[in-house]
Amino acid sequence: xxxxxxxxxxxxxxxxxxxxxxxxxxxxxxxxxxxxxxxxxxxxxxxxxxxxxxxxxxxxxxxxxxxxxxxxxxxxxxxxxxxxx
Amino acid sequence: xxxxxxxxxxxxxxxxxxxxxxxxxxxxxxxxxxxxxxxxxxxxxxxxxxxxxxxxxxxxxxxxxxxxxxxxxxxxxxxxxxxxxxxxxxxxxxxxxxxxxxxxxxxxxxxxxxxxxxxxxxxxxxxxxxxxxxxxxxxxxxxxxxxxxxxxxxxxxxxxxxxxxxxxxxxxxxxxxxxxxxxxxxxxxxxxxxxxxxxxxxxxxxxxxxxxxxxxxxxxxxxxxxxxxxxxxxxxxxxxxxxxxxxxxxxxxxxxxxxxxxxxxxxxxxxxxxxxxxxxxxxxxxxxxxxxxxxxxxxxxxxxxxxxxxxxxxxxxxxxxxxxxxxxxxxxxxxxxxxxxxxxxxxxxxxxxxxxxxxxxxxxxxxxxxxxxxxxxxxxxxxxxxxxxxxxxxxxxxxxxxxxxxxxxxxxxxxxxxxxxxxxxxxxxxxxxxxxx
Numbered sequence: 001x002x003x004x005x006x007x008x009x010x011x012x013x014x015x016x017x018x019x020x021x022x023x024x025x026x027x028x029x030x031x032x033x034x035x036x037x038x039x040x041x042x043x044x045x046x047x048x049x050x051x052x053x054x055x056x057x058x059x060x061x062x063x064x065x066x067x068x069x070x071x072x073x074x075x076x077x078x079x080x081x082x083x084x085x
Numbered sequence: 086x087x088x089x090x091x092x093x094x095x096x097x098x099x100x101x102x103x104x105x106x107x108x109x110x111x112x113x114x115x116x117x118x119x120x121x122x123x124x125x126x127x128x129x130x131x132x133x134x135x136x137x138x139x140x141x142x143x144x145x146x147x148x149x150x151x152x153x154x155x156x157x158x159x160x161x162x163x164x165x166x167x168x169x170x171x172x173x174x175x176x177x178x179x180x181x182x183x184x185x186x187x188x189x190x191x192x193x194x195x196x197x198x199x200x201x202x203x204x205x206x207x208x209x210x211x212x213x214x215x216x217x218x219x220x221x222x223x224x225x226x227x228x229x230x231x232x233x234x235x236x237x238x239x240x241x242x243x244x245x246x247x248x249x250x251x252x253x254x255x256x257x258x259x260x261x262x263x264x265x266x267x268x269x270x271x272x273x274x275x276x277x278x279x280x281x282x283x284x285x286x287x288x289x290x291x292x293x294x295x296x297x298x299x300x301x302x303x304x305x306x307x308x309x310x311x312x313x314x315x316x317x318x319x320x321x322x323x324x325x326x327x328x329x330x331x332x333x334x335x336x337x338x339x340x341x342x343x344x345x346x347x348x349x350x351x352x353x354x355x356x357x358x359x360x361x362x363x364x365x366x367x368x369x370x371x372x373x374x375x376x377x378x379x380x381x382x383x384x385x386x387x388x389x390x391x392x393x394x395x396x397x398x399x400x401x402x403x404x405x406x407x408x409x410x411x412x413x414x415x416x417x418x419x420x421x422x423x424x425x426x427x428x429x430x431x432x433x434x435x436x437x438x439x440x441x442x443x444x445x446x447x448x449x450x451x452x453x454x455x456x457x458x459x460x461x462x463x464x465x466x467x468x469x470x471x472x473x474x475x476x477x478x479x480x481x482x483x484x485x486x487x488x489x490x491x492x493x494x495x496x497x498x499x500x501x502x503x504x505x506x507x508x509x510x511x512x513x514x515x516x517x518x519x520x521x522x
Binding site: 010011012013014015018019022026039040044047048050051052064 | 295298299358428432439440446
């Protein structure tokens, strides 16, 4: 199963969530995925993911609460196996 | 559930808000310099022509300049709709506003009101173009929640304030007789400051306080009730002559402003990360001044209703003006610029790096675009200028020191914003040179 990198950005001021997420994503390798908890939809980060050929999945868990998974396409099957996608 | 996020596909080019933000401080500086060379008793009477010139450099040249630029930025991003006309509309509004403010203020300062004949069409074009472009978005069922809801009332208030202001200017220039509404100048001030300015600050705060300061959101019932109360109170003050209704309207307006100030201060006290933040300090200063101004407005209004106008009263009106314009509005605008300019710069630079993601690492940190030390000095200069301006209403001795510190306040802001824009431009060139052809 891919290894999770967790970033809880719910209490970070912009653009810290973007800066920390891109820093982690640049180091991320296949076999790893980033789980990000956020108060808002991080649209700029999704642009970045497209540029890096990464996939993402966004789930709204409640008011001002989003659970985002960012992963390599090669890991999609494994993540589906463990119900993360 | 509504997705909390900004529609960045409709983000306008950065030169649109920046042209407004970068011009505004120099209008404030010009106002301070006029105050510096004016008689030291210019602040003893609210209708002194030099003081009116300074006031309009601050309200139109600084405040409206930033507020219009911010609306060109924020409305497309929170509503997800582009402003019709795009960059051309913004450039026209900026040019007409700049020219109009300079002519209007020079007309006041020289007491040569024929200059208004040049100012009136320029200001009319500036605000008409702005209101048609933004209004065409705001009347549609666009997204944006409480902020857009509040902005609609702000836009209507601007329309009334500008209409009355132009009517009054035409009267000064000898073009019209006084209109049927009594007390035009005071109603113009009420719609300009109590309507347009207060409502637009409210609308912006519904977005920026939770976003930049990581606080809970304003409750929807409060966020909706405040602009409705403010707007209905202003309507009653303008059109109902019954003194009891007018008294109630002043009371409702004052209580709405004070409730907003107290709730905003409460939200700021609930910041999740209690790290030092100059912008939060500007917000607290602004809300403190708004609270005092609302309290004083009610006191002066009910006192005036019970007594005759005295020299003390005139000074009270000027204290009110300083608290509202310099203490409430300019504080919050300066504070927001410290956050919004670096944020927009970073956002646009980051998007330019998408073609070459490695360049992201070379971008300046948001904290370097406007260093915290610059922001701290901005706050000190601004607070000192505010205190000296208030003292100058009591004694002319403080008028020149107040004007000097006020000049330093705006010059420092102009320098800080120009430095940020220069840094942005340098990064853009570097990204362009490093990107694959």
